[in-house]
Amino acid sequence: MPFSYQMGDVVQLKKPHACGANRWRIIRLGMDIRVKCTECDHSVLIPRARFDRLIRKILETAKNDRENTTNDQE
Numbered sequence: 001m002p003f004s005y006q007m008g009d010v011v012q013l014k015k016p017h018a019c020g021a022n023r024w025r026i027i028r029l030g031m032d033i034r035v036k037c038t039e040c041d042h043s044v045l046i047p048r049a050r051f052d053r054l055i056r057k058i059l060e061t062a063k064n065d066r067e068n069t070t071n072d073q074e
C-alpha cells in the first residue's frame, strides 16, 4: 500500500487545482473521496481508485485521537 491516508490529511495530487494550489484536505472517505482545496475551499469528489493514482504525497497527517476510539482494530 503506497499511501495510507485518513480524514483530515492534507495531500498533494499529481494535478494542481485550477487556482494554482496543490494542497487538498481529505474531508470525506468512502467509495469516493472528497477533498477540499486548502487555498480556495473548492471541494471535489474523486473515486477512490482514481484518487490512489492521483496522490503524490501526504503533506500533513491529521492527528486523530486513536486512543479514544474503543473499537479501533488497527
Ligand SMILES: [Zn+2]
Binding pocket: 017, 018, 019, 020, 021, 037, 038, 039, 040, 041, 042
Ligand atoms: Zn483551489
